[in-house]
Amino acid sequence: MSKSEREAMFGKTESGYLWCLHCERAYKESEYRTEVNRNGDMMEMCHYEDCDGDAVIDAWDWADLKEGHPDYPDNPVEGKVYPQYG
Numbered sequence: 039m040s041k042s043e044r045e046a047m048f049g050k051t052e053s054g055y056l057w058c059l060h061c062e063r064a065y066k067e068s069e070y071r072t073e074v075n076r077n078g079d080m081m082e083m084c085h086y087e088d089c090d091g092d093a094v095i096d097a098w099d100w101a102d103l104k105e106g107h108p109d110y111p112d113n114p115v116e117g118k119v120y121p122q123y124g
């Protein structure tokens with residue numbers, strides 16, 4: 039199996055989940071969407087279709103978000119918003 043673009047750049051996440059900076063929701067590391075952009079390049083995008091964040095630079099390891107939020111669960115709930123602040 040080939041590595042995702044994100045994995046090639048940053049390696050696997052510690053938590054197995056990514057958290058999206060745009061929509062502040064989390065998804066399983068392997069469940070990003072793929073989209074072809076106007077240059078014909080395959081893009082790895084946020085799992086949620088109503089979000090235009092990508093799964094490479096707009097996504098954090100869930101473990102990194104949790105460092106500032108020890109109350110957040112180890113396994114984030116799909117579709118739930120986990121704010122970075124507040």
Ligand SMILES: [Zn+2]
Pocket residue numbers: 058059060061062063084085086089090091
């Ligand atoms: Zn998103």
